Amino acid sequence: MAIIKTERNRVHAHARGEDDVLVRVSWFAYDEAGERGLRRLRYEPITECQATVDWAIAMTDRMAHLRHVVPFNADDMRAPSRFQPICDAVACMTDQKHGAMRQVVVTSAGFVLGACNDPESRADLFRAALRERSERFKG
Numbered sequence: 001m002a003i004i005k006t007e008r009n010r011v012h013a014h015a016r017g018e019d020d021v022l023v024r025v026s027w028f029a030y031d032e033a034g035e036r037g038l039r040r041l042r043y044e045p046i047t048e049c050q051a052t053v054d055w056a057i058a059m060t061d062r063m064a065h066l067r068h069v070v071p072f073n074a075d076d077m078r079a080p081s082r083f084q085p086i087c088d089a090v091a092c093m094t095d096q097k098h099g100a101m102r103q104v105v106v107t108s109a110g111f112v113l114g115a116c117n118d119p120e121s122r123a124d125l126f127r128a129a130l131r132e133r134s135e136r137f138k139g
Helices: 046-060 074-078 080-091 095-115 119-136
Strands: 002-005 010-013 020-030 036-040 067-073
Touching (some): 020 046, 067 074
Parallel strands (some): 010 067
Antiparallel strands (some): 002 010, 020 067
16 A cells, blocks of 8 residues: 655555456545544546546645545455445434435436446346335335
8 A cells, every 4th residue: 555645644545456446535524513434435447546546645635634545346345344334324324314325326326327338237227226116115
């Protein structure tokens, strides 16, 4: 991992593996209530890794906390423990926060449906969305 020092902060740029497919920037910050939490940007294709590091370097001095730039491969994404912190956080959300998060997920899924060039992947996502809706509205 490279630790890139800026004028008043730093960026931790994790080493890129040859099988990595995505990259994401994350950092800790405080919300309006003063609670510290992990913030993340969306995943970017690994081809954007250097641009992502460059963006993090450019932005990190404007913000109070360091940035982490972390590449991921397919195995990282499928690791069951990887999503446990997210599941724990969702379980503790208020209805309002849960609704806002759900809207982001629905918007993202719509973007994927529109931007994906693979008809099989689009169909899989659409079928999964229909299954989820039918389960929610069964009774």
